[in-house]
Amino acid sequence: MRKLLVVGGWFVLAFAAACGGGGGGGGDSPPPATVGQLAVTVAGLPSGVAANVTVTGPTTTQTVTASATLTSLAPGNYTVAAGNLSAAGVVYAPSVASQNVSVAAGATGSATVTYAAARIALQAVATGLSSPLLATAPTGDSRLFIVERPGRIRIVKNGTLLSTPFLDVSSRVGTTGEGGLLSVAFDPAYATNGFFYVDFTDLSGNIAVERFQVSANPDVADPSPLRILSIAHPVNTNHYGGLVAFGPDGFLYVGVGDGGGAGDVPRNAQNLNVLLGKLLRLDVRNASLVQPYAIPTDNPFATSNTQRREIWAYGLRNPWRYAFDAPSGQLYIGDVGQDRREEIDVVPAATGGINFGWNIVEGTLCYPNDPCNKAGTTLPVLDYPHDSTGGCSISGGFVYRGNAIAGLKGRYVYSDFCSGFLRSILVVNGAATEAIDWNITSVGQILSFGLDAAGELYMLGANGTVYRLIVG
Numbered sequence: 001m002r003k004l005l006v007v008g009g010w011f012v013l014a015f016a017a018a019c020g021g022g023g024g025g026g027g028d029s030p031p032p033a034t035v036g037q038l039a040v041t042v043a044g045l046p047s048g049v050a051a052n053v054t055v056t057g058p059t060t061t062q063t064v065t066a067s068a069t070l071t072s073l074a075p076g077n078y079t080v081a082a083g084n085l086s087a088a089g090v091v092y093a094p095s096v097a098s099q100n101v102s103v104a105a106g107a108t109g110s111a112t113v114t115y116a117a118a119r120i121a122l123q124a125v126a127t128g129l130s131s132p133l134l135a136t137a138p139t140g141d142s143r144l145f146i147v148e149r150p151g152r153i154r155i156v157k158n159g160t161l162l163s164t165p166f167l168d169v170s171s172r173v174g175t176t177g178e179g180g181l182l183s184v185a186f187d188p189a190y191a192t193n194g195f196f197y198v199d200f201t202d203l204s205g206n207i208a209v210e211r212f213q214v215s216a217n218p219d220v221a222d223p224s225p226l227r228i229l230s231i232a233h234p235v236n237t238n239h240y241g242g243l244v245a246f247g248p249d250g251f252l253y254v255g256v257g258d259g260g261g262a263g264d265v266p267r268n269a270q271n272l273n274v275l276l277g278k279l280l281r282l283d284v285r286n287a288s289l290v291q292p293y294a295i296p297t298d299n300p301f302a303t304s305n306t307q308r309r310e311i312w313a314y315g316l317r318n319p320w321r322y323a324f325d326a327p328s329g330q331l332y333i334g335d336v337g338q339d340r341r342e343e344i345d346v347v348p349a350a351t352g353g354i355n356f357g358w359n360i361v362e363g364t365l366c367y368p369n370d371p372c373n374k375a376g377t378t379l380p381v382l383d384y385p386h387d388s389t390g391g392c393s394i395s396g397g398f399v400y401r402g403n404a405i406a407g408l409k410g411r412y413v414y415s416d417f418c419s420g421f422l423r424s425i426l427v428v429n430g431a432a433t434e435a436i437d438w439n440i441t442s443v444g445q446i447l448s449f450g451l452d453a454a455g456e457l458y459m460l461g462a463n464g465t466v467y468r469l470i471v472g
């Protein structure tokens with residue numbers, strides 16, 4: 001059954017900010033013959049709300065917060081870039097994020113930035129699922145594949161949740177603590193080779209990565225596995241990590257938690273001799289029983305005899321969800337915190353060997369107390385507290401590159417298991433900007449996100465529902 005939960009709606013405000021030449025020499029007066037002017041009109045914002053507009057030209061970059069005429073400009077091409085903003089709980093998005101204007105000597109160019117309130121609604125595309133932990137699809141595939149924690153992968157096809165699982169490994173999956181079937185990654189060449197990879201905890205609580213292949217029926221997989229990787233995870237039943245994903249480089253990444261408990265007492269995350277508390281990078285293109293994976297030659301410890309060659313990055317506590325954003329070449333990691341901070345790390349995807357700091361730091365704070373030596377660690381671009389404004393356990397999402405929601409383009413979305421919010425940031429030059437809360441409060445605990453082949457986003461609720469993000 002499909003349900004539509006309308007959280008809000010796009011609407012254009014009936015009023016517009018005052019227009020016209022508010023600055024400099026005035027829009028109606030011709031500028032001197034050697035320079036030009038640019039009249040920027042901001043529309044669609046309530047009175048008193050500052051626009052988020054940046055004008056960049058040959059020799060200047062200026063911030064515009066309200067309608068204004070910029071004077072004494074060198075002739076040439078100017079970019080008028082408009083970003084999202086939020087005011088009084090409402091998100092405003094520009095109709096066009098960037099426009100180019102030519103400014104000629106002795107003349108006044110013009111640009112109009114029109115804002116409208118942007119709202120996101122959630123549309124249920126599958127209900128009655130058992131702890132949906134990931135939604136994904138092979139490249140170019142219109143189906144949506146949903147991982148259920150007890151050990152099944154389900155398919156939504158043409159709007160219908162198929163009753164027969166694509167894969168059912170529940171008899172081999174342990175679900176104690178945070179265990180379960182935690183993710184699936186389709187091979188970049190799935191259309192031709194039919195391979196996909198899953199990450200799960202076995203009946204002993206150890207971490208397993210296995211490869212499967214689709215059967216002659218495209219909606220059902222062959223149940224015989226090829227074991228790629230096993231990682232002992234004794235004692236504790238939390239912090240498995242659990243996401244497998246292919247990078248833009250074609251290698252398989254495996255997020256692995258620190259071994260669990262609290263505080264990483266064995267200091268696994270900083271120990272380069274163990275795979276716990278790491279992001280691993282494997283070449284599985286020629287996977288076989290004899291050699292399940294190879295080490296990419298540019299892994300940071302690829303030639304080491306003392307450190308694990310699988311390691312791509314370290315100092316992670318529980319990288320439950322991470323995401324590659326190919327257009328920007330960035331890797332986003334939502335690393336779950338201990339008792340104080342939840343964090344988002346954003347780094348160039350092609351840079352290996354980064355130490356994300358756990359358990360020296362938790363987010364931006366020393367762990368467990370000041371002081372600490374943060375040298376050599378990469379701190380998050382954003383962290384948030386364990387309190388009423390924050391949450392308790394970040395559920396990392398994806399950078400939105402779809403088409404349905406203009407106000408979300410290029411932004412990284414995330415949630416929190418306890419708070420259930422939907423928030424986004426725009427990362428510019430390594431810094432989090434335009435932090436926005438999209439005011440979604442009604443769906444309870446959020447386990448994870450999904451991304452389909454068209455780049456559209458999904459929120460996965462502990463209530464067993466997969467919600468597609470649509471314009472409200």
Ligand SMILES: [Ca+2]
Pocket residue numbers: 315335343356357358361362363378379380
């Ligand atoms: Ca960190």
